[in-house]
Amino acid sequence: MLPRANRVVSAADYRRIVRKGRRVSGRATVAYVDRLTPGEPARFGFIVSKAVGGAVVRNRVRRRLKAASFALLDAAPERAVVFRALPSAATAEWQELRADVVAAVGSRR
Numbered sequence: 286m287l288p289r290a291n292r293v294v295s296a297a298d299y300r301r302i303v304r305k306g307r308r309v310s311g312r313a314t315v316a317y318v319d320r321l322t323p324g325e326p327a328r329f330g331f332i333v334s335k336a337v338g339g340a341v342v343r344n345r346v347r348r349r350l351k352a353a354s355f356a357l358l359d360a361a362p363e364r365a366v367v368f369r370a371l372p373s374a375a376t377a378e379w380q381e382l383r384a385d386v387v388a389a390v391g392s393r394r
Contacts, residue, residue: 287355293330293367302330302367311385313374314350317367318389327361329354333370346374346382353386361390 293299306317321328331350333343350368366389374382 287329287351287358290326291328291358293328293365298328298365299330299332299367302365303369306365306367309389311381311388313371313377313381314385314389315369315371316385316389317369319365321363321365323363325363327358327363328365330365330367331370332367333374336372337370338372338375342375343370346370346377349379349382350386353383354390356383357386357390364390366390 293302302319303317306319309316309318329351331347333347333350335343337343337346347370350370354366354368368386368389
């Protein structure tokens with residue numbers, strides 16, 4: 286699980302990152318990546334709508350994205366990333382979701 290310091294929690298932060306951040310499209314997600322001030326820890330947020338599936342499917346997708354993000358905490362210093370899951374995320378394999386997270390974290394702004 287992501288520590289609270291590494292999570293995007295407020296609606297205002299979600300809006301700011303989605304509006305201001307650089308868009309990185311993947312096969313199963315769209316990520317919005319924004320720079321943070323120097324010294325801030327990496328922060329991740331997740332948006333999984335009902336278009337992805339029922340509650341069980343949405344929670345599974347969110348858990349997978351969180352696990353992939355947790356593994357890359359050190360690779361994304363001073364970045365805020367919000368992942369929006371696409372409907373294809375419901376049937377995506379673990380490797381596809383992880384590849385989307387790696388691509389978003391590795392993008393430069």
